[in-house]
Amino acid sequence: MSSAEGAPRRIAFLPDEVTVEVTTGETVLQAARKAGIHINASCGGSGVCGKCRIIVREGELRGGISAKLSETDLAGGIRQACTATAAGDCVIIIPAESGRSRGGLTTGIAERHRAKLHEYDIEELRRAGIFQPPLEKLFLELPRPSPVDNMADAKRVVQALWNQYRERGMTIPLPVLRKLRRVLREDDFRVTVTLARPVKKKTGGNYLVNIQAGNWTRRNFGLVFDIGTTTIYGQLLDLNNGRILAGAGDYNGQIGFGEDVINRIIFAETPTGLAKMAELATGTINALINDLLHRAAVDRDEITSITIAGNTTMTHLALALEPHSIRRAPYVPVSTFFPPIRAGDIGLDLPLHCVALLFPAVSSYVGGDIVAGVMGSGLYRAEALTLYVDIGTNAEIVIGNREWLVCAACSAGPAFEGGGITHGMRAAEGAISDFDINPDSLEPMNLTIGNMPAVGICGSGLLTIVAALLENGIIDRSGKFRRDLDSTRLSEGRSGYEYLLARREENGAGHDIVITEVDIENFIRAKAAIYAGIKTLVEEVGLRIGDLEQIILAGAFGSFIDLDAAMAVGLMPEIDTDKVRYVGNGALMGSRMSELSNHIRRDVVEVVGRMTSFELSEVNSFKDQYIAALFLPHTDLSLFPAAAARADLQEKGPP
Numbered sequence: 001m002s003s004a005e006g007a008p009r010r011i012a013f014l015p016d017e018v019t020v021e022v023t024t025g026e027t028v029l030q031a032a033r034k035a036g037i038h039i040n041a042s043c044g045g046s047g048v049c050g051k052c053r054i055i056v057r058e059g060e061l062r063g064g065i066s067a068k069l070s071e072t073d074l075a076g077g078i079r080q081a082c083t084a085t086a087a088g089d090c091v092i093i094i095p096a097e098s099g100r101s102r103g104g105l106t107t108g109i110a111e112r113h114r115a116k117l118h119e120y121d122i123e124e125l126r127r128a129g130i131f132q133p134p135l136e137k138l139f140l141e142l143p144r145p146s147p148v149d150n151m152a153d154a155k156r157v158v159q160a161l162w163n164q165y166r167e168r169g170m171t172i173p174l175p176v177l178r179k180l181r182r183v184l185r186e187d188d189f190r191v192t193v194t195l196a197r198p199v200k201k202k203t204g205g206n207y208l209v210n211i212q213a214g215n216w217t218r219r220n221f222g223l224v225f226d227i228g229t230t231t232i233y234g235q236l237l238d239l240n241n242g243r244i245l246a247g248a249g250d251y252n253g254q255i256g257f258g259e260d261v262i263n264r265i266i267f268a269e270t271p272t273g274l275a276k277m278a279e280l281a282t283g284t285i286n287a288l289i290n291d292l293l294h295r296a297a298v299d300r301d302e303i304t305s306i307t308i309a310g311n312t313t314m315t316h317l318a319l320a321l322e323p324h325s326i327r328r329a330p331y332v333p334v335s336t337f338f339p340p341i342r343a344g345d346i347g348l349d350l351p352l353h354c355v356a357l358l359f360p361a362v363s364s365y366v367g368g369d370i371v372a373g374v375m376g377s378g379l380y381r382a383e384a385l386t387l388y389v390d391i392g393t394n395a396e397i398v399i400g401n402r403e404w405l406v407c408a409a410c411s412a413g414p415a416f417e418g419g420g421i422t423h424g425m426r427a428a429e430g431a432i433s434d435f436d437i438n439p440d441s442l443e444p445m446n447l448t449i450g451n452m453p454a455v456g457i458c459g460s461g462l463l464t465i466v467a468a469l470l471e472n473g474i475i476d477r478s479g480k481f482r483r484d485l486d487s488t489r490l491s492e493g494r495s496g497y498e499y500l501l502a503r504r505e506e507n508g509a510g511h512d513i514v515i516t517e518v519d520i521e522n523f524i525r526a527k528a529a530i531y532a533g534i535k536t537l538v539e540e541v542g543l544r545i546g547d548l549e550q551i552i553l554a555g556a557f558g559s560f561i562d563l564d565a566a567m568a569v570g571l572m573p574e575i576d577t578d579k580v581r582y583v584g585n586g587a588l589m590g591s592r593m594s595e596l597s598n599h600i601r602r603d604v605v606e607v608v609g610r611m612t613s614f615e616l617s618e619v620n621s622f623k624d625q626y627i628a629a630l631f632l633p634h635t636d637l638s639l640f641p642a643a644a645a646r647a648d649l650q651e652k653g654p655p
């Protein structure tokens with residue numbers, strides 16, 4: 001029943017059971033955001049991606065119809081939330097495919113890569129004598145004041161630090177001075193001080209950020225966080241021995257405002273957008289901190305530092321720095337270096353004495369998460385000539401060794417996270433993550449995350465599907481399906497020719513799951529961007545792919561990639577797989593090292609200075625490399641001899 005124009009309407013969202021009042025013209029997506037309810041919105045609400053599917057249970061919606069919705073969808077009450085408004089009070093269901101299921105969130109790597117996992121070794125830090133966290137707790141037993149010794153409390157502490165630990169050049173901030181008299185006398189001048197060491201190597205410059213009565217040196221904990229565009233992961237560390245006590249991850253609370261950084265920046269440019277983006281990022285981090293503290297039975301007060309690594313835009317948004325110029329040529333960030341700050345100053349629910357250390361960035365599109373990956377993977381001190389690739393919504397590439405480093409970023413687009421793919425989804429439960437095909441019957445063999453009924457296709461699934469279709473001659477090198485194959489799996493669908501991966505009656509999606517030629521085109525564009533990025537950077541420094549002695553793969557997609565499939569379709573150049581190492585979440589690994597070693601934290605500054613950034617859009621050859629890579633595996637088959645031989649691509653003739 002529609003309400004009078006201007007009258008408030010109420011939208012009840014299921015399954016969250018949250019009701020919100022909306023004003024005229026407010027879309028269902030805006031209402032959901034207001035209510036803090038997540039609806040996928042890859043395109044940020046501009047009506048393009050079709051991911052914000054909702055079901056009208058009761059009431060009437062205006063709009064919300066698009067070419068992406070089939071007759072069956074429309075008859076079933078399915079609408080797009082970003083273009084639909086409530087005509088009156090209504091009840092809206094958010095289907096699982098439009099929500100965010102946490103199954104599939106992981107910082108791990110695929111089981112098949114475990115033997116090649118590169119992990120730094122705490123003992124290595126100890127042996128090198130550099131295991132010394134930037135924030136360290138020291139126990140002091142101070143002489144009590146007496147008629148012959150009436151030195152001021154602060155001087156007494158500073159004196160004791162020199163006498164007992166040869167520590168000098170101490171600054172004691174006001175909040176610590178304010179509690180000094182009381183704390184010194186609580187346990188008879190036996191205290192634990194927390195020292196924050198300077199980044200730059202110099203005499204002094206230490207900050208005494210906290211003082212506690214008694215001996216608390218065994219309770220010194222730190223946090224590390226990777227702020228990604230899609231996901232945020234955190235770990236709680238024991239700073240005395242470097243052990244990871246707990247780890248947790250979730251989708252970045254900003255995700256409802258678009259899957260890529262550009263949409264986030266556009267929203268941050270609106271009057272209240274920047275504050276909202278900062279609030280959503282720190283909100284997700286705070287929820288994860290609560291979870292980590294609870295699971296490790298650590299008290300919030302015992303956290304002395306948090307190291308954060310994020311891409312440049314995510315770091316700007318978390319600090320509420322205006323990201324406006326990052327998305328416009330010449331792509332200028334406000335800063336690439338960020339001062340140590342009190343964690344509470346950016347809305348983190350951590351004690352006053354807790355210091356937040358943010359990884360510096362190199363450029364607008366090579367951020368602190370990649371710098372942390374370069375540190376964590378040991379690339380910055382490697383002898384071997386190394387290629388480091390972190391594949392997510394963006395692909396960041398670093399080439400070099402301990403002598404020199406160059407880097408670049410290329411936008412692969414959302415395909416590897418399911419964006420722009422008809423039945424694409426993030427790597428969550430029910431996603432087809434691996435695929436093969438029976439070459440005779442052309443029947444599919446799907447493997448899903450969690451072995452759940454299939455509900456969609458994630459990035460690693462998409463890769464193996466295209467590789468198998470190519471290698472079995474079902475699609476040609478331009479990604480087009482052969483029209484002469486006799487199979488019920490192949491047919492003309494609503495948006496072109498398609499292959500049926502899972503029938504409605506056998507999957508968990510409630511509709512057929514297919515891959516279309518348009519999907520394969522989007523995949524080819526995404527893989528071409530990555531291949532072209534690698535090839536261009538390698539050639540810009542006068543090298544050939546064969547000169548690379550080590551290849552390190554990182555990131556959500558990189559950690560589960562099927563390397564043979566990636567080479568078969570020309571996403572990765574043909575390389576000797578024995579040279580490949582996996583680091584899982586490189587940003588977290590580098591953050592851990594920096595949280596445990598002030599020496600490494602100092603190296604970060606020097607390493608960033610050594611990283612030369614290339615803006616690929618300004619490199620002429622990038623465009624040519626990209627166009628040449630818009631085929632499977634490539635226009636020039638001599639670059640992919642193994643793939644060509646394996647798939648008899650010669651037979652399939654040039655594109």
Ligand code: FES
Pocket residue numbers: 040041042043044045046047048049050051052080081082083
């Ligand atoms: S179509 Fe609605 S968010 Fe993209």
